[in-house]
Amino acid sequence: xxxxxxxxxxxxxxxxxxxxxxxxxxxxxxxxxxxxxxxxxxxxxxxxxxxxxxxxxxxxxxxxxxxxxxxxxxxxxxxxxxxxxxxxxxxxxxxxxxxxxxxxxxxxxxxxxxxxxxxxxxxxxxxxxxxxxxxxxxxxxxxxxxxxxxxxxxxxxxxxxxxxxxxxxxxxxxxxxxxxxxxxxxxxxxxxxxxxxxxxxxxxxxxxxxxxxxxxxxxxxxxx
Numbered sequence: 001x002x003x004x005x006x007x008x009x010x011x012x013x014x015x016x017x018x019x020x021x022x023x024x025x026x027x028x029x030x031x032x033x034x035x036x037x038x039x040x041x042x043x044x045x046x047x048x049x050x051x052x053x054x055x056x057x058x059x060x061x062x063x064x065x066x067x068x069x070x071x072x073x074x075x076x077x078x079x080x081x082x083x084x085x086x087x088x089x090x091x092x093x094x095x096x097x098x099x100x101x102x103x104x105x106x107x108x109x110x111x112x113x114x115x116x117x118x119x120x121x122x123x124x125x126x127x128x129x130x131x132x133x134x135x136x137x138x139x140x141x142x143x144x145x146x147x148x149x150x151x152x153x154x155x156x157x158x159x160x161x162x163x164x165x166x167x168x169x170x171x172x173x174x175x176x177x178x179x180x181x182x183x184x185x186x187x188x189x190x191x192x193x194x195x196x197x198x199x200x201x202x203x204x205x206x207x208x209x210x211x212x213x214x215x216x217x218x219x220x221x222x223x224x
Contacts, residue, residue: 020050024098026123029058032105032141037067039104044069054094054123056110078122091125099134101126105141108152115155132163139167
C-alpha cells in the first residue's frame, strides 16, 4: 500500500511537469468505451499533446487496460493517494493539470449525475471541480430507449448551460440491434462554431489545430 502511494505521488508530481497541451479523457460505462485505446492512440499522435485517462469502474468492463498507452486513474487512486490533510487530492490535481476534458463516451448514468451535480466517483468529482473557463466536451452514447427518454434532452441541455460542448450523436446499428441517433461518433471534434470562442485561460497552451478539427476513430461504432 505504501509503495502504491509513492507511485501515485510521483504521478501527481509529473502532472505539474509538462508544458504541452494536456487532454484528460473521461470514460464511462457504455459499450462504446471499447474505443478508448483508439482514441488515446489518435490523441498521442498529435504534436505537443499529453493525455491522461479517468475511468469509472463500470467502464473498465469494456476496454483492455493493457491497450491504453497512458496512465489511467480510477476511484481507488483517489483514496490511496489521500491519507492526511497535507496529501494531494487527486481530482483537484487532475482538474488543475488538464487544459481540455473530453468525456467519451458519456453514458446515461454519468450524464444524469453530472447534470444534477452528483460527484460520487473520481470522474464526477473532476467535473464538479472543473474550471469552466476551460473547454469540456462530452460524447453521449446509450441505448435507443434511454436516448429517447424525455429526461435525456433535459440533461444534455443542462450541460450546455454549464458551457460544456456536445459532440453530437450519430445514427448507427448498435450491439443490441437497435438503430437511431444515439451513438458514439467516429470523430471527437470541437464544433466549428466554437473554434473562435474557446474559453481558454490565457496561461493555458494553445490548442493544437488537429485537436480543434477532430480525432479520427476507425473502430466500428458500438453502444450499449
